[in-house]
Amino acid sequence: MSAIRQVSGDERLRTAFTLYPYAFDETPSPAAVEDLRGLLPYHEGNHTLIAEEDARTLATAAAFPAWQNLRGVVSPMAGIAWVATHPAARRQGHSRRLMRRLHSDMVDKGHRLATLFPFHPSFYDKLGYICLPQNPTATFTPEGLAPLLDVRLPGEVRWQNIKDGFDTYRAFQRTLLPRWHGFTYTPDYRAARVLDAANRWLVTATVGDTVAGTMTYRIDGYGGALIVDELLCADAIGRALLLRFLAQHAHQVTTITVTVAPDDFPETWASGLAVRTEAETAFPTAPPLMARLLSMEALHGAHCGPGRVAIEVVDDQLLAGRYLLDGSGGTLEVSASGTGERATLTAAGLSGLAYGVLDPLDVVARGLGEITDAAAAELRSLLPRRVPRSFGKG
Numbered sequence: 001m002s003a004i005r006q007v008s009g010d011e012r013l014r015t016a017f018t019l020y021p022y023a024f025d026e027t028p029s030p031a032a033v034e035d036l037r038g039l040l041p042y043h044e045g046n047h048t049l050i051a052e053e054d055a056r057t058l059a060t061a062a063a064f065p066a067w068q069n070l071r072g073v074v075s076p077m078a079g080i081a082w083v084a085t086h087p088a089a090r091r092q093g094h095s096r097r098l099m100r101r102l103h104s105d106m107v108d109k110g111h112r113l114a115t116l117f118p119f120h121p122s123f124y125d126k127l128g129y130i131c132l133p134q135n136p137t138a139t140f141t142p143e144g145l146a147p148l149l150d151v152r153l154p155g156e157v158r159w160q161n162i163k164d165g166f167d168t169y170r171a172f173q174r175t176l177l178p179r180w181h182g183f184t185y186t187p188d189y190r191a192a193r194v195l196d197a198a199n200r201w202l203v204t205a206t207v208g209d210t211v212a213g214t215m216t217y218r219i220d221g222y223g224g225a226l227i228v229d230e231l232l233c234a235d236a237i238g239r240a241l242l243l244r245f246l247a248q249h250a251h252q253v254t255t256i257t258v259t260v261a262p263d264d265f266p267e268t269w270a271s272g273l274a275v276r277t278e279a280e281t282a283f284p285t286a287p288p289l290m291a292r293l294l295s296m297e298a299l300h301g302a303h304c305g306p307g308r309v310a311i312e313v314v315d316d317q318l319l320a321g322r323y324l325l326d327g328s329g330g331t332l333e334v335s336a337s338g339t340g341e342r343a344t345l346t347a348a349g350l351s352g353l354a355y356g357v358l359d360p361l362d363v364v365a366r367g368l369g370e371i372t373d374a375a376a377a378e379l380r381s382l383l384p385r386r387v388p389r390s391f392g393k394g
């Protein structure tokens with residue numbers, strides 16, 4: 001029987017890292033241990049677990065400590081990554097055991113939420129995760145933004161390499177964290193990956209002394225494509241300043257592709273902008289983010305509508321139990337519940353309601369709970385649908 005333990009520092013090289021190239025890269029390849037050593041700083045604060053037998057690493061899973069906004073409440077979030085099992089040890093339950101241990105370790109460290117990019121959602125469905133909406137990309141020509149060039153706007157833009165603007169970029173992300181439901185702020189040691197690569201430009205829009213928007217991007221060649229990672233703006237002025245900068249690339253690039261929030265509508269950005277907005281989901285190459293509550297504490301203080309309902313969470317080692325959700329004060333109160341009519345929810349069902357991506361009827365239709373009409377009406381009012389902006393992956 002394999003044993004699970006935590007590894008840290010250089011020990012990762014001889015244990016967890018031995019599984020990464022095969023699981024995630026093109027192999028076989030002559031990738032030297034030294035190449036992997038160069039990645040160590042980006043794992044510095046990760047909680048890395050391995051399953052081992054006779055000193056051989058059979059499987060691994062890790063989590064980085066991040067922050068995420070859930071309905072206005074910012075909580076510590078575990079970013080689960082680097083889940084891999086040796087090809088000869090697969091389908092023996094190693095990853096499932098590692099995930100359970102990772103969850104309980106991260107709860108012990110105070111994390112209330114968890115997210116990951118799945119290789120296949122069914123593996124994580126059973127572990128309580130629900131898919132969040134994919135951020136679409138909008139593709140258009142720089143000429144399509146020409147109407148913005150004539151608009152008088154307050155503010156200005158600054159253009160620099162991400163290496164020089166990293167602190168500004170991160171500071172702006174911190175201002176979005178308390179504002180955007182679903183937004184994630186990753187730890188510095190992980191976000192610093194963009195610094196070493198230094199393969200992104202950063203544009204910062206400011207109005208007065210206030211940053212109103214940032215975007216990182218790259219250009220793949222003369223006459224080619226300009227690809228923006230995430231369009232982050234505090235308001236429409238910030239966005240217009242950034243788009244006007246993009247418009248200046250007419251006759252240099254042919255197309256511009258921008259990753260936007262699912263509730264953004266690029267066709268409204270400029271009159272007559274011809275744009276293709278699309279979101280592809282594919283496994284394992286283009287997965288949507290999956291998320292779950294690790295603790296009911298994540299719901300305390302969440303912005304909610306009026307309502308009061310008893311729920312029972314079933315089939316989950318972390319959340320199983322009975323609770324009363326009360327929104328009569330304008331923010332959510334969660335307490336241990338007594339008796340009465342209640343909705344029965346799996347962890348994935350509750351997570352779908354909490355993140356605002358499922359209506360109570362969706363929960364029933366997906367087999368993620370049993371909810372009476374009366375309880376559904378209360379839940380719908382308490383936790384109305386919301387679109388998470390799962391930006392800030394870093």
Ligand SMILES: CC(C)(COP(=O)(O)OP(=O)(O)OC[C@H]1O[C@@H](n2cnc3c(N)ncnc32)[C@H](O)[C@@H]1OP(=O)(O)O)[C@@H](O)C(=O)NCCC(=O)NCCS
Binds near residue numbers: 084089
């Ligand atoms: C994905 C991976 C980590 C699974 O590890 P594993 O140790 O074989 O997983 P487990 O044995 O714990 O399986 C747990 C459950 O997932 C299911 N599962 C495992 N691999 C699966 C696959 N490729 N497709 C669908 N389901 C799968 C198992 O059937 C099991 O479900 P069950 O208990 O209901 O039968 C492993 O195949 C791997 O290293 N793949 C390459 C890297 C990768 O994709 N990592 C995941 C990144 S999110």
